[in-house]
Amino acid sequence: MPSFSTRHRMSWTAKQMFDLVADVETYPQFVPLCENLTITRRDEHPDHTMLVARMDVGYKAIRENMTTQVLLEPNENRILVKYLHGPFKHLENRWSFHDAPDGCDVDFYITYEFKSMMLQMLMGALFDQAFRKFTKAFEERARKVYGPYGLAASASG
Numbered sequence: 207m208p209s210f211s212t213r214h215r216m217s218w219t220a221k222q223m224f225d226l227v228a229d230v231e232t233y234p235q236f237v238p239l240c241e242n243l244t245i246t247r248r249d250e251h252p253d254h255t256m257l258v259a260r261m262d263v264g265y266k267a268i269r270e271n272m273t274t275q276v277l278l279e280p281n282e283n284r285i286l287v288k289y290l291h292g293p294f295k296h297l298e299n300r301w302s303f304h305d306a307p308d309g310c311d312v313d314f315y316i317t318y319e320f321k322s323m324m325l326q327m328l329m330g331a332l333f334d335q336a337f338r339k340f341t342k343a344f345e346e347r348a349r350k351v352y353g354p355y356g357l358a359a360s361a362s363g
Contacts, residue, residue, distance in 0.1 A: 207317055210315070210317075212314050214314070214341045215309060216311075221283070224285070226348055227344060228285060231243060238339050244259065246273075253279070254279045256275065272290075273290040274287050274289055274297070276288075286299075296317070299315065312344070316337055
């Protein structure tokens with residue numbers, strides 16, 4: 207089963223990066239392959255928020271949509287994605303954010319398996335490439351939202 211994990215040091219705080227990743231409605235603006243994302247349900251609780259999101263993904267002539275349940279745990283600086291429906295047999299995605307002296311460490315993990323061998327052959331390599339670009343996409347988004355230098359700017363100013 208394909209999987210990808212990475213830890214990447216970012217120049218922004220864990221809270222800033224959590225908020226950026228939790229803002230799933232903005233994903234079509236910058237996340238590779240994401241063409242549309244709609245929140246179909248939002249349940250707010252004191253210590254977490256549960257979302258149900260429908261994402262349309264595509265590349266050239268291939269279009270698919272999937273539904274996920276997204277658990278946002280701001281006190282834990284953690285986001286857990288549970289797969290509900292779509293082209294996968296299995297999909298699991300986790301984000302965690304840890305403050306560091308000069309910003310934060312962002313841990314990203316995903317494992318997946320397509321239902322169809324044909325789709326795996328068509329989309330597998332493309333998804334692998336896209337997941338490897340996620341960290342860069344979120345880092346570029348953070349620069350746009352929070353400014354280009356993160357904590358380095360506040361340390362020097």
